[in-house]
Amino acid sequence: MSGSVLYDAPGPRTIARHRVYTVIASVGLLALLAYAVLRLQQNGQFEYQKWEPFVSPVFIETILVDGVLETLKMAFSAILLAVGFGVLFGIGKLSEHGWVRWPCWAVVEFWRAVPVLLNIIFFGILLGLDSTTNRYWAVVIALMLYNGAVLAEVFRAGINAVPKGQVEAAYAVGMRKSQVMLAIQLPQAVKIMLPALISQCVVALKDTALGYVVLAPGLTFVMRLIYANPDHGQNQIPTVIVIGGIYVLLNLILTVIATWVQRKFVGEKKVLEVSMVGEGDPSAAPVK
Amino acid sequence: MDVVWEHREAIALAFAYTVLLFVFAGVGSLIGGTLLTAMRVGPIKVLRWAAAIYVTLVRNTPLLIVIFFFRLAAPKMDLRFDFVDVVLPTTVGDVRINNIFAACTVGLTVYTAAFVCEALRSGVNAVPLGQAEAARAIGMPFAGVMRYVVLPQAFRASIPPLANVQIALLKNTTVAGALGVSEAFIRMRGLLNDNPTARISLFIAFAAIFVVLVEVLSFVANRLERRVRVA
Numbered sequence: 001m002s003g004s005v006l007y008d009a010p011g012p013r014t015i016a017r018h019r020v021y022t023v024i025a026s027v028g029l030l031a032l033l034a035y036a037v038l039r040l041q042q043n044g045q046f047e048y049q050k051w052e053p054f055v056s057p058v059f060i061e062t063i064l065v066d067g068v069l070e071t072l073k074m075a076f077s078a079i080l081l082a083v084g085f086g087v088l089f090g091i092g093k094l095s096e097h098g099w100v101r102w103p104c105w106a107v108v109e110f111w112r113a114v115p116v117l118l119n120i121i122f123f124g125i126l127l128g129l130d131s132t133t134n135r136y137w138a139v140v141i142a143l144m145l146y147n148g149a150v151l152a153e154v155f156r157a158g159i160n161a162v163p164k165g166q167v168e169a170a171y172a173v174g175m176r177k178s179q180v181m182l183a184i185q186l187p188q189a190v191k192i193m194l195p196a197l198i199s200q201c202v203v204a205l206k207d208t209a210l211g212y213v214v215l216a217p218g219l220t221f222v223m224r225l226i227y228a229n230p231d232h233g234q235n236q237i238p239t240v241i242v243i244g245g246i247y248v249l250l251n252l253i254l255t256v257i258a259t260w261v262q263r264k265f266v267g268e269k270k271v272l273e274v275s276m277v278g279e280g281d282p283s284a285a286p287v288k
Numbered sequence: 289m290d291v292v293w294e295h296r297e298a299i300a301l302a303f304a305y306t307v308l309l310f311v312f313a314g315v316g317s318l319i320g321g322t323l324l325t326a327m328r329v330g331p332i333k334v335l336r337w338a339a340a341i342y343v344t345l346v347r348n349t350p351l352l353i354v355i356f357f358f359r360l361a362a363p364k365m366d367l368r369f370d371f372v373d374v375v376l377p378t379t380v381g382d383v384r385i386n387n388i389f390a391a392c393t394v395g396l397t398v399y400t401a402a403f404v405c406e407a408l409r410s411g412v413n414a415v416p417l418g419q420a421e422a423a424r425a426i427g428m429p430f431a432g433v434m435r436y437v438v439l440p441q442a443f444r445a446s447i448p449p450l451a452n453v454q455i456a457l458l459k460n461t462t463v464a465g466a467l468g469v470s471e472a473f474i475r476m477r478g479l480l481n482d483n484p485t486a487r488i489s490l491f492i493a494f495a496a497i498f499v500v501l502v503e504v505l506s507f508v509a510n511r512l513e514r515r516v517r518v519a
Contacts, residue, residue, distance in 0.1 A: 004331075005416070029334065122487070206351070248344075
């Protein structure tokens, strides 16, 4: 089989050589794994005391209710707000009027380039970090601004990806600008950008972990709660493994959904890719 | 804006940490990511799987958790970075590169390497199969196929995604601040708390410096891409 651009289909001697490499690589990887397990064992990381919170119902409930549920709530409220922000500024960036296009461009570029952590702490301190609600909203607002700015680019690219003939045909039958946008461009663009939107959910979900710095509710708060409890005997390693595992699981579920949506609605076409910065020169008026 | 000017030296020192974190983790992640890509696209199945598992796991874990692991969990299994202790004197104060800095750099490197691997792999995948087949058909040896046909095209195609990964890394260095390096994020938090009247101008100052740094990176990437682009 020659599925790769990098090398030919192997002949009998190459196959034999690859077998030797496979054995060496497997031994190497297993040795590495064994060393890691041994290291954990020597430092007593497999003691029951350290893993107890993850098998006792009280803590499992805390992890699921105060951790997973709060994190999901935070990620989804941020994404919902970000979609609104993205639609507004994405369409604004496509405006024919320079006085709309330029400010929208500036807002999007600014929030895309500023690290989320700076936003979290800024809005956290502005709102006051004394109540859980404020900490929650500091994270949600920060995530909304960043993800909204990224989504604005996604929406713009999605609307531009709609074939030009569609727009021309709509104008030809006498539709107005707003009608063309609402009835022709947006419905088709949504289909194209759905997978990119779901991928952005993964980013938002991962970024909720940054709420750690303001003690926002969610998985990282529960994480702190568990490893800081002296009863569990400094169980940072088990905590990281379990909480990290939960994040990975949630994100993999989202990725599976994104792949499914991609296959169902977009077909084999490439996923819409959007550059982090410097794309979409606002001085170029959009094609009608 | 007076408050910003008054603290210019502290701000400069903080951004020195940010830039150093970026440079170390950037170089490290490029090296690690290249190795991972070699494993990921190579002919040995075991290594392909190992690299794929690494990339999937790391990409889906929040950066904060990755750095937390190296910073606070790894010492519990005797993985410490105490051997790192360098002081770089600058005109605005000493930059201390210690075990905390090293742990955060390792975390950033491990995390970013997974994304570098994906960027490089997408570059290799962008080269059509027919290119290599044609090169072989005219009798080029393996090294020639790689050197003159496949790798130049793969490298070109991976510049834009690589630039995105490195820009994300620059912004991600702030997470190291959350876990103990006194870089821009921590300095901004301190200044915001100390100067309640000048919060907005302080935030805009820090944000603007980040915007400038990101734009510089993006400019360099654009120039690089233009230079290697085939007409």
